[in-house]
Amino acid sequence: MVPTLHRLPFRATLRLLALLIVSWTGLAHAQATFVGGTADNFALPTEPVSPSAGLLTWIANNYAYAGSRPYDQTGIDRYFATTLAGLKRAGTTCGGTLRITVRNGDSNDSLNLWFTDGNGNRLGSPNPIAWSNYLSSLGVPLNTTGTIVLDLASLPGIIDGINTYGFLDILVQDDSAVDSLSLSLTRCKSDVYIKDNLADVGAEPGTYGPSGIWSSPDIRVCQTAGCSGTQNPLFGQTNYIYVKLRNTGPNAPLPSSPVTGTLHLYRTLSGGGSTWNGDWVYIGSTTVTVPGATNVNDFLEVVVPWSSVPAPGHYCLLARWDSPTSDPMTFPELVPSNTVDNTIRNNNIAWRNVNVVRLTPTRPTEAFDFRVRNLLKDRTSLADLQVRIPGGASFISRGQVLLQLEPGLWQSWGKRGEGFEIIGEGVVRIVNPSGARLAGLQLTPDGSQIVKVSFSANAGAAPEPFEVQVVQYSEAPAAPGRVTDVGGVTYQITVGPDDK
Structure with missing residues (x-):
């Protein structure tokens, strides 16, 4: 249940002072700490509070007497009210902790957090953003002193309000005193x-x-x-x-x-x-x-x-x-x-690594160099070359893909694998619409060789999109003795009429 603010007569005069201490506790978890009052167990003299003009207007409109008690002042019939301003200086806030030391002077006194505009209206849409709870429910029984610690991220709307408005109103009813408070905001x-x-x-x-x-x-x-x-x-x-x-x-x-x-x-x-x-x-x-x-x-x-x-x-x-x-x-x-x-x-x-391939009646074939690189510096590496056909229509059913290997790569290869046929010296054609794999290639130490990848098709009346991937699997320093994906090229193919 949200406590009801009650009206009791009081009079106060005060000075306004905003006290800000910013401390950064690490780049990944930067924090800004805003403090008010001195942690001195209510020792006199008192320290001033800093309520905004809007918060003072709200008190004047909703309480018998205007004003606020300062830090350390005990007694009855006075609100404690202060505004922590400049909170956006901490950057965008993702979390925060409010610590406030209070002396509970009445069983129905409460701690309240909200946001007030210059006219004394509480802010928030469609409903005002506000949180409230009895001091006794927050662990400070009647006629005792205690420190309340609030995780602001667990209070609905409060973090959003801080990011939106850049301040926080803190109000304690009205027979209770506040020794000091601190607000630590965690930057996003x-x-x-x-x-x-x-x-x-x-x-x-x-x-x-x-x-x-x-x-x-x-x-x-x-x-x-x-x-x-x-x-x-x-x-x-x-x-x-x-x-x-x-x-x-x-x-x-x-x-x-x-x-x-x-x-x-x-x-x-x-x-x-x-x-x-x-x-x-x-x-x-x-x-x-x-x-x-x-x-x-x-x-x-x-x-x-x-x-x-x-x-x-x-x-x-x-x-x-x-x-x-x-x-x-x-x-x-x-x-x-x-x-x-x-x-x-x-x-x-x-x-x-994406190549755009445009096959038309006037350009029915395009060819691309694909570099096969040995990532091992000091010895020959095993390698496979895979032709993938990711989902959808297969270009192999529509056109032709040829791989032409350099002589040294061709001669050292044992012609193992699947999904292809040899059509000439150094040249294979992919025949499986689901793709193919050339297995057992031999890459020279710290070297690279070129495989020429050719696409050809007869263009139709309307553009048709396809995708083919050529992927190198080989040994790497972190995975010797087995071939893993070390990179590839996606060919985005469109077969269709010439551009007008």
């Missing part, structure tokens, strides 16, 4: 992440099963600024890389706090395995502040110009969000290390 943390795939929610490390993490939907390329969708970059001009930064990761429950950091972008040859940081070439960066988020769908899309496409061709892109003091990498990026491992472990990193 930040956790920016970039999706590795559509299902990614920022978990570290991620669990992806058979889904590749090298086709981030949050990274896209435009040949001209402001395009929709994604395109292949063009050589000889400035392209634009767009990255969505989501301040909604699981390490910072909503709402999150704004955070400043730098988005770095890198490129490497299109293909499978890659080593951080030797295989990656720097493109550019931008420093941004990602706003605090209140909704899981909130994001900030950032653009970085790309004026250094080195040659015609296709490239992998790597995005790294770097905010070492506020949102650091959870797992260190060792040098050298496997890019897949770093991307799985850190939600600050995302990898996009």
Whole structure:
């Protein structure tokens, strides 16, 4: 039951003073502490309170006499009222603790928290935000002194009110005294992440099963600024890389706090395995502040110009969000290390290796270089090359996929695997609509070789979309003796008429 405020006569004159102490207790769990009064067991002289004009108006409108008692003043028939202001200086608040030491002077006296506007009206919509309870119910019996400790996050609406209004009204009825109080607010943390795939929610490390993490939907390329969708970059001009930064990761429950950091972008040859940081070439960066988020769908899309496409061709892109003091990498990026491992472990990193394939009557075939990289420096690595057909219609039933291996890779391969047929020296055709796997490839130490991937189809009257993935499985320093997914390329294929 919410206690009823009662009216008893009193008179008071007071001085107003807002006392603020801010203390930061760590970057990940920053706290701001606001205090009033001195913890001196009601010793005189008294200390002043700081009620807002609106709170004083509310008292005048709802009580027989206006005003408030100061800290340490005992006796009857006076409200204690104070306002803790400037609470937004702590940033967005996710939690808080109020400690208040009181002397209970009446069995029906209560502690009250709310928010009052300048006209003395209690704030909140559709109903005023307010919390109240009897001092005796809060563990301070009649005619005793005790300290009440409240977890504000457990009190409906109070944290939201602090974030909305930036202050908190504290009122104690009216035969009871207050020695001192402190309010410690926990600042919301930040956790920016970039999706590795559509299902990614920022978990570290991620669990992806058979889904590749090298086709981030949050990274896209435009040949001209402001395009929709994604395109292949063009050589000889400035392209634009767009990255969505989501301040909604699981390490910072909503709402999150704004955070400043730098988005770095890198490129490497299109293909499978890659080593951080030797295989990656720097493109550019931008420093941004990602706003605090209140909704899981909130994001900030950032653009970085790309004026250094080195040659015609296709490239992998790597995005790294770097905010070492506020949102650091959870797992260190060792040098050298496997890019897949770093991307799985850190939600600050995302990898996009997507080629857009457009097959038309005038261009019925397109071919792409796929680099197969040995992540082991000192010995030959076992490797498989898999062609995946993720759900939906199979391009293999509509067109043709050929893989052409370099002579050294071809000659060392035992021609093992499934879902393909050999149609010439160094060339295999994928025949299984569900995909194929070339098993037992031999990669030279610390080397890379090229597999040319070709797509061809006869275009129909209407555009048809397909997707094919080529994935490298090989040994890695962290997993010697077994082949694991170390990277791949998603080919987004459209078969249809020429553009008009």
